[in-house]
Amino acid sequence: DTAVSQTPKYLVTQMGNDKSIKCEQNLGHDTMYWYKQDSKKFLKIMFSYNNKELIINETVPNRFSPKSPDKAHLNLHINSLELGDSAVYFCASSQGIQGRGYTFGSGTRLTVV
Amino acid sequence: EDQVTQSPEALRLQEGESSSLNCSYTVSGLRGLFWYRQDPGKGPEFLFTLYSAGEEKEKERLKATLTKKESFLHITAPKPEDSATYLCAVQPEYSSASKIIFGSGTRLSIRP
Numbered sequence: 299d300t301a302v303s304q305t306p307k308y309l310v311t312q313m314g315n316d317k318s319i320k321c322e323q324n325l326g327h328d329t330m331y332w333y334k335q336d337s338k339k340f341l342k343i344m345f346s347y348n349n350k351e352l353i354i355n356e357t358v359p360n361r362f363s364p365k366s367p368d369k370a371h372l373n374l375h376i377n378s379l380e381l382g383d384s385a386v387y388f389c390a391s392s393q394g395i396q397g398r399g400y401t402f403g404s405g406t407r408l409t410v411v
Numbered sequence: 412e413d414q415v416t417q418s419p420e421a422l423r424l425q426e427g428e429s430s431s432l433n434c435s436y437t438v439s440g441l442r443g444l445f446w447y448r449q450d451p452g453k454g455p456e457f458l459f460t461l462y463s464a465g466e467e468k469e470k471e472r473l474k475a476t477l478t479k480k481e482s483f484l485h486i487t488a489p490k491p492e493d494s495a496t497y498l499c500a501v502q503p504e505y506s507s508a509s510k511i512i513f514g515s516g517t518r519l520s521i522r523p
Contacts, residue, residue: 302454339496341455341513354510388454399445400511402454 301325304389304403311379312411319374319406321389329353330372331390331400332364341388347372379410413438415514417499423520427488432497432517435481440504444482445511446475447498455498489521 302323311317323330331354332344346354347366361377372389386407390400414437424430436444443462447455459468461477468475472493474485484497496516503512 338515340515341498341500343510346510390454399447399457399460400455401457404452404454 301401302389302391302403304387304406306406307404308407308409310409310411313379313381315379316375316377317379317408318376319387319389319408321372321374321403323370323389323391323401325391325393325401327391327393327401328369329392329394330366330369331392332372332374333388333390333402335386335388335405337385345372345374376408379408381410384408384410413501413503413512415499415501415512417497417514417517419517420515421518421520423522424486424489426490426521426523429485429487429489431486432484432519433481434484434499434514436499436501438501438503438512442502442504443511444477445500445502446473446482446484447500449496449498449516458497486519489519491521491523494519494521 304321329348331346333341334344335341343356344358345364350366363375366372386405388405389403392400416435418433443460445460446458448458449455459475461475464477464479466477472487476483496518498513498516500511500513
């Protein structure tokens with residue numbers, strides 16, 4: 299009965315490859331997010347969707363493309379992976395967009411070699 | 412520029428030794444301030460939301476307080492299971508969407 303689930307948990311891939319990370323939430327929330335946590339543990343928002351509509355799109359290379367087929371799913375596709383993309387990527391969800399606590403997934407550790 | 416700074420970076424305490432973690436923020440208007448706990452290899456777990464100066468929230472051995480420039484997370488008589496990284500985050504008032512800005516966290520270790 300995991301609330302926000304991400305797959306895969308670990309991803310090791312070579313530079314130049316294309317990869318996807320999937321996220322699903324069963325909380326009935328209408329807003330989902332992708333965050334990147336770097337080696338210094340800073341969490342930075344990348345994208346947010348509210349009812350399948352993109353509402354936050356931070357300064358992220360266009361090699362990163364989110365897709366939200368429905369309110370419960372938010373996937374992240376990354377093209378032409380680079381060494382600097384290595385990080386932990388977290389999916390999160392919330393109900394509404396006004397000052398609510400997020401529920402985070404357990405993260406996907408991406409290592410680009 | 413909106414900013415969240417947490418101190419100290421790391422804190423080691425003896426079991427039962429109370430202390431406080433600090434989160435200072437610079438935003439042009441605050442909609443909400445959040446505290447999260449993050450265990451190694453896991454996603455952050457939501458603890459509290461504070462909305463206005465003077466507000467306090469409590470949960471077990473944790474108590475969060477808020478002023479106009481900073482928030483404190485007080486830990487009373489901590490136990491080893493309280494060891495984790497504690498993250499502070501703010502949502503600016505101007506934010507039309509749900510963007511929140513995180514600090515880099517305080518890594519707390521409680522020795523038995």
